[in-house]
Amino acid sequence: MPSPAPSRATTRTPAMTVAAPQRADRRSTLFLLLIAVCTAVTAANIYLAAPLLPLIARDNGTTASAVAWIASVAQLGYAVGLLFFAPLGDSANRRRLVGGLTVVTTVALVAAAVAPGTGALAVAVFVAAAATVIPQLLVPLVAQRAPAERRARHVAAVIAGLFTGIVAARVVGGLAGQAFGWRWVFAGSAVLTLVLGLATAVVLPSEHRPRTGSLLSGIAALPGLMRRSPDLWRACLRQAGMFGAWSALWTSLALLLTGPAYGLSTATAGLFGLFGLASSAVAPLAGGLVDRFGAQKVVRSAYLLAAVSVPLFWLGGHVMAALWVAALAIHAALVASHVANQTLALTTTSTPAAANTAYVVSGFAGGALASLLAGPAFGHFGWGGVCAVAGLWLVIGWGATAVRR
Template sequence: MSPEATAARRSTRGTDHGTGRGARQTPVREPRAPALFLTLLAVCSAVTAANIYLAAPLLSLIARDFGSTPSAVAWIASVAQFGYAVGLLFFAPLGDSANRRRLVAVLTLVTTVALAASAAAPGSGALAVAVFVASAATVVPQLLVPLVAERAPTARRARHVAAVVAGLFTGIVAARVLGGLAGQAFGWRWVFAGAAVLTLALGLATAAALPAERRHRAGSLFAGVAALPGLVRRSPDLWRACLRQAGMFGAWSALWTSLALLLTEEPYGLSTATAGLFGLFGLTASAVAPLAGGLVDRFGAARVVRSAYLLAAVSVPLFWLGGQVMAALFVAAIAIHAALVASHVANQTLALTTTSTPATANTAYVVSGFAGGATASALAGPAFGHFGWGGVCAVAAVWLAVGWGATAARQR
């Protein structure tokens, strides 16, 4: 039996992920992470995750400042996601070998400098470069999640992972809501400057609070990348989690990053600040994450992911109807966030427990998700320009179909 299979058998003993049936838990000796420590990690994840989505609610303001149109600068939002995926490839696998305290501190400093450069960018090209660097360095949450999974008792692992995931998605929502409000009040440049200050404070505080680790190997930036294909090939569960989350996150990204374009143009014509308030519906994520963690611990990942995909499939026609009916957008926003977070908690817990190198497996999982999201976002902008809101909904529907259909075919 391979090391990956042995580790997966040990770490998933309490839950049958294939059938979704709970099994009896055996006592474990892993220390339970203190609530204060989990809270700090969740807040840090919220602040750093928000950096990836700062540009999305500010596209109209950025375009006006640079003398362009919102659809012409929409690609900057997808640049941020591509940057995050690149950062994950090179930095997140170091969690298996490098000193995470030192790594978090260094990445925090790089992110802070890049956000400051974004605030001072003279044009869309310079802004895109700075956003790319900031997003590539802001991978701290994906160094913290494997740490939490390592420290959590087996019977409550998904719940602890969900606590950090809740913080991460709260940050994504805050980026849209507070970013839109602050951008309308003070200008988009001050939003990036404020994010730099928050990132510096929370990142360094988290680095100081991380447990001391006796790791003398610095790790190679390329070793983790080289290990990814073989790791995914040897673990069908990891492969399935990667592809399903890529489909789910792609559908969400296509809809959510384009939503500001719909709301600020006809028939709605909302201001940037008012459109940003729409992101409050995304707070569903914070409520769903702990619930999803409990369901995964009890019923297994497979059943939770199936339910999440069904909910996401229902949300797409609601989003399409929301092109003319605001109430449909309200319901669709709640549904897509609930589906995304439930799927993420289930798939990420499975990814973290299916191999003997959780940080590298987590890298494969999150890179797949964000690559799917970035590609869908990149297609959503032109789709909106050529086909309107219906084109964006079509992109989301295709991503869901591919994510589920490919894995279902492989399973058979």
Template sequence: MPSASTSTTTSPRAGTAPVRQARTPAPGLFLTLIAVCSAVTAANIYLAAPLLSLMARDFGSAPSAVAWIASVAQLGYAVGLLFFAPLGDSVNRRRLVGGLTLVTTAALAASAAAPGITALAVAVFVASAATVIPQLLVPLVAERAPAERRGRHVAAVIAGLFAGIVAARVLGGLAGQAFGWRWVFAGSAVLTLVLGLATALVLPSQRRREGPLFAGLAALPSVLRHSPDLWRACLRQAGMFGAWSALWTSLALLLTGPEYGLSTATAGLFGLFGLTASAVAPLAGGLVDRFGAARVVRSAYLLAAVSVPLFWLGGHTLGALFAAAVLIHAALVASHVANQTLALTATSTPATANTAYVVAGFAGGAGASALAGFAFSHFGWGGVCGVAAVWLVLGWGLTAVRR
């Protein structure tokens, strides 16, 4: 219930009351700033992946012994989403984004100074848990967008997310090779601080209705139970993101291993294929607006299914690896744009629904990444491809029957 101090002025969405009009930039500039901020903060989750070999050398371990750091980052992000992202429905976004920016910056600095693998894992976990800023911004973008262009606006932010992932792999690999992996984390800390605070300053400042702080978290089971569309989007994206994560987080081990023998910097350049995602996102947004989310997700799963045998062949043939990288990124981003647009419009609490959706995706990614590290150690690259195939089958098979 609202307290006596709550403003009586209501906003278009129940549960919020603006304190004052925020001085936001022009819509195009505002969307661009959010996309850039999302790119920088999303990159934090993937910083470790292209640097695993350098970390292993620094700590005197085998590359496979530190591969689990990549899954720790994804697990941390999923935990952070579970606790922080639902607050977007009840807490002032400006203060929340500013606070999380400071925590992320401190954790990245601690990662850069970590004396050992365990300390690094803890710092990476905290940084990933706090860097949930993009998923506080996406619901805001969906709320502000015209209904007929909502898919395109969501796609613009998702394009920024994937640009950040590409930058983490490509620039992270190059910078790590040139200056050391610790400087990569330190540089990301500076970028996160600048972009995060700049974004917080232009966000609408709202006073939310009072209630339990984690009411959104408590409502997750009910929201999922009463929204079959949201439930289906969650499972399908968990399967798709798990398949992508298994392949992409293990790829550096294949490229820097005996089969190809590439340097960390050269292997990092392979991430340029991730630019496919940034190019496909606007197209996917338009297709969602025109044909609906279900048809786009179905097509994305077909692309991913084709990419898995190509990845397996890429264990020995570089050309097949190139083709597979393009296909898996196109599949992932098309699926993500469609499923997230559906999740954001499936309920009256978009931040809570978005939390369920992204947590499901990253939980699937963390599980697949952890299993892929085990599979690579025991069965090689073929084992990693097997993990990806299983995740795709589960993601589609568990949602194929209507409920």
């Protein structure tokens, strides 16, 4: 008697067994790619004003150094937005949160495009930067979904997108501002933010979380969280020093390149940001090094590289070749330090979104303060004053954490 035919529902061929994981891997790759692109577009909003400062100053009848504070306003706005919104990643529905912040950012960018003066522009830039904290809501999600042995690599992929956006803000922003005017740069960024932000919100997993605490409870918990985790405290201070050094140099670079020393146009000075592509190339490498050797060794090497770049930047005030080498070095140091410190921050506590908030707020607060000092330093002491601010921030960032508590 012939045996019955196998049921179709229970038959699995080897090809089907292999295809299912492949489809899952493909979906995971596409998901990671979309998050990286969204991160690039939204991160660029924080730095849109920096390459446009000469154009903004010309339209308002003032000097570029007199409006340099607008770039610092954007970083302060981002830090404030992180304090209020990023901790919600542990408790709120990220899909709704990302969608809502996308709309607010878009409206603020449109307001910046039609701002009648520097005061209104600064308010719009502040609101846009405060609402464009979407990357820091997505990084903890990526870290949670990644396999443990590849966590730093996945985080590095998103960080590569973040720094690509920073580079695009300087290069594309400078070129587009020169060709169409600085207002159209803000308008174009509004369109990109709306499209990519809403697309990302749609594909995020739906999360039904019970409400715990208030909007301010996440902020109140941050000091205690840092006290309980020396690794998080150390990562915060070290990245504040590194990011402050980078911010002082990079936000003031347009003033040097368009000033008497080199006399470049805004568009040509913006092309200098292409050296920032080194960060996008270094991020995956840094992720692999962190997974293999640990975060501490990578951060130590990054600080050494940044320390070498500061005197090269000073020499670059007169020698363009030195400026090229310094730009490559500071971007490589920044991104390697960032990958290592952020991976450490995301894995050192049981509340990764809150830990990530403390980490990124510390970094951007350090960057905002350094760039705030860099403008007056450039006005009073020239490019050498900016380099001194950068060197001071590196000393503070490493010296404050060199002794174990």
